[in-house]
Amino acid sequence: MIIGLDDTDSKNGMCTTYLTAVLIEKLKGYGTIKGYPLLIRLNPNIKYKTRGNAALALPVELNRSADAENVKQLVTSTLEEMAVFSEENTNPGVVFIEKTPQRMQNDLSLFSMRAVQDVLEIHEALELLARHGISYRGYKNKRGLIGALAAAGFALCGLPDPTFELIAYREKERWGTPRWMDEDSVWAAAATPGTWDTADYENKRIVFAPHSPDPILFGIRGRSEDAVRCAFLMIKSEPVERHVVYKTNQNTDMHxxxxxxxxxxxxxxxxxxxxxxxxxxxxxxxxxxxxxxxxxxxxxxxxxxxxxxxxxxxxxxxxxxxxxxxxxxxxxxxxxxxxxxxxxxxYESRNPLCCGKRMKSMGRGQGYRCEKCGATRKEPVTESxxxxxxxxxxxxxxxxxxxxxxxxxxxxxxxxxxxxxx
Ligand SMILES: [Zn+2]
CATH class of the missing domain: 2.40.50.1010 (OB fold (Dihydrolipoamide Acetyltransferase, E2P))
Structure with missing residues (x-):
């Protein structure tokens, strides 16, 4: 089963990656994650996005297919518990892909790319869900279904140029308080080969930690799980409540x-x-x-x-x-x-020189004249x-x-x- 999730974020608190991290733990009794959870960034220009316009997908290998309904129940109830429904721009969506016929794969691979490069309408997601009999749950205006379906589509069809991000989460009682980490250890970790954007060397700033009151402590980006884990081990910080390595389309120019x-x-x-x-x-x-x-x-x-x-x-x-x-x-x-x-x-075109000075233009197409000696020239000169x-x-x-x-x-x-x- 592939679970796609989107738009449970709020401006000051929840983020969909944290919901996913909690779900990974809750789903342990039902099966195992196949490969990696996916963190998908959608079209960055979409106006109604909450923050980073991220959608998530969890490919789960169920121990017993009879558990499918229980899993859906667990996911929707966890989402309902954690998402911030009161915010206008929070419109959660969740999809569950169980069977994957070729026709559906073709439709989804197209849809997923459009969610990153193009502007999609909610009805396009609803039509696709209906055509392929995919079970889903959409809340409020259901806009989250677009990202949920797109992320699930990438989990199904694959990412052409994947990167990785290890996200470390904070203990709940620290949410909203300043983050503590040892800066020297972060600068050392930033130099790990195969990772990037932990620090901004030119502006001498650590950039891998948000400043918002959400559950994320920091995120390390890199080309492999190995690389991001290697950097993670070097960082000294406040306690990490949990961490997850995501496969992502970040830093790929896919948009x-x-x-x-x-x-x-x-x-x-x-x-x-x-x-x-x-x-x-x-x-x-x-x-x-x-x-x-x-x-x-x-x-x-x-x-x-x-x-x-x-x-x-x-x-x-x-x-x-x-x-x-x-x-x-x-x-x-x-x-x-x-x-x-x-x-x-x-090269540039300039007024000709005469008597040690630039000649004056006599008007458009009228040539140039020296103010000192009265000499004229028809054309400007090309200088390097x-x-x-x-x-x-x-x-x-x-x-x-x-x-x-x-x-x-x-x-x-x-x-x-x-x-x-x-
Ligand atoms: Zn002159």
Missing amino acids: LISAKISDVQDDRSYILDGRVSKAPKTIEGGHVIFEISDTCAALECAAFEPTKGFRHLIRQLRAGDEVTVYGSVKERTLNLEKIKINSLNL LQRNISPGFYEVPPSARRHLAKPLVRFDMPPAASSCAH
Whole structure:
């Protein structure tokens, strides 16, 4: 049986991963988890999300198939006990996949990818559930069924490029109080090969622990269970109530669609090629905005204030630079997660020099005139530009990274085979 769960989070307390962690323990009497529980990040642009837009799936091998109804009962009653129904944006959903015919797998693999890249409506989930006779329980407006079904779909059809996260949970009586951990031990753990985003070296900040009042103490991300466990063993902290290693689609760029600028729609995320057509400018709040174009369309791109030092790089761009941008589009603005500078514009057109000064333009298409000696020139001159940046890949710091964005360290990282010294 595959159990899919979504949208039991609240702004100040519950999170669906904790509910899943509790369920893993409760389900021990009925069977074993097949492989890993899945932590799936859905389209990060969906407006009504509570926090990280995460959905969970638990693949369970039941000891006796006769227990299926008891398991469903246990899951729904645990969810009803733990979810925060009073919050407007909490609309829990749970699905139970028991039989898995090929036709259902085809439908689900498509649906799951759309939940990450596209915008789905509740009725699409309900239609799929009905078509395949999948049992489910939807609460309030039932929106959680979208994520629950998508996560179950990935558990059924597999993740193409999985990563892992070990989440450690706090003792209940500490929820809402400041988290305690030994910072030196965290910095040491952050250096574990095959892990990333435990700390932000550039901004000298520990970033793997939330500051919200939820049950999570911290989460360690990495390429294998081995790698995240290795880092976990190094951390000295307040007591860990329980911990779970999840298989995830985090840090994989699964949300990004390769497209042309003219195909861009709001609330989706893209990889786009273009040429800088309007130079970067810093606007109120410290955000940096520029425009890219191809032969038929243009789009604004932004490096927002929380991307910190990344903005220094963006400010160095000039019109004519060829780039590939990575990020989510909202209100016709792409929020940069990464950028690849393919080539720099090394030349610029300038007014000609005469008598040691720049000649004055006499109007559009009218040529140039020297104010001192009166000489005229028809054309501007092309001069080479000094640039302080080089072609290559650049990314936002870990503190500003979105869950789905693939960090550059992962581009050269072999998939598994880690060696833990502990
Ligand atoms: Zn002159």
